[in-house]
Amino acid sequence: MTTYAEGRTRLLRNLTYAAAILFVLALLMDFFYVGPEAQQGEAQRIFYVHLGSFLGAFIGFTAAVVAGIRYLRSRDPKWDTLGLSSVEVGLGLSTITIVTGMFWAKPIWNVYWTWEPRLTSVTIMWLAYAAYMMLRAGIEDPERRRRFAAVYGIVAFSSVLFTVIIIRVRPDTIHPAIGPTQASPEGEFEITPRIRDTLFFNLFTFGVIAVTLIWYRIRLENLFLHIERRKMDLLSQEG
């Protein structure tokens, strides 16, 4: 008979295998299933991981909001662990979004970076979550740290919503968007069935990768807290 902990470990192992297989399949689709886009050429293939990684980051930051609300209601430290893990993974995945976007922008816009509304808002979002990591590391009292992180995680999510919405409402953005926007009522580019399939497969893959990484990060934090408690026990015995 398997215990609850063994069952969860097996589930995580299976999720890891699934994430690895999905990632390989997603890359095969990016390079071989879908052809280059007519106007943007090969660089357009970056779009699949660019958008996929943003979805993964979005999952992480959304989980941090849920964790923050649950922590403030229950004061159970496990929600703080979820919040920290989600933000860390979300920050890593949003770094992929920004860097891959830069490599796409160079051949298409002729610059790696420009301070247009979407890029500015995503920078604010990234800095807000980087600040979360730094600020919580600077608070000594655990209860105060958890309370701060919960509130900050909820408030910082406004920067994510701002980033998502801004290309729909600002007419001066040059960032492409699927579907009509104020800047381009007809949409930026046509989605063929193969582009759509590859995009959705990448979105699903990065969603699974995000959940898997958050789970591993939770286990890491649990082990860290367990070792800290054992160290404190030892010190108190010696004292």
Place this chain on the structure above:
Amino acid sequence: MAENVEYMIAGYVAMALILGGLIFSIYWRYRMLLRDEQRIAQYESEEQVLASSAAPTAPVRDDAPPPAVAPDRSETVPGR
């Protein structure tokens, strides 16, 4: 059609490096924590040996209670 394959390769390499770095960072910290846990266990066992060797030996009585055994805490780690 635009010839820009080098930017596509650079984008995918950057993605692989950042994702790999994130995974490696979690793995490496986990390894370091396991090493810490081993050190603590070793320290605790050394302390127990020292404590038992320093304790005065008393004559064993037939009605003496069995020695206390430290509880196994390996299953108390949440989420492992």
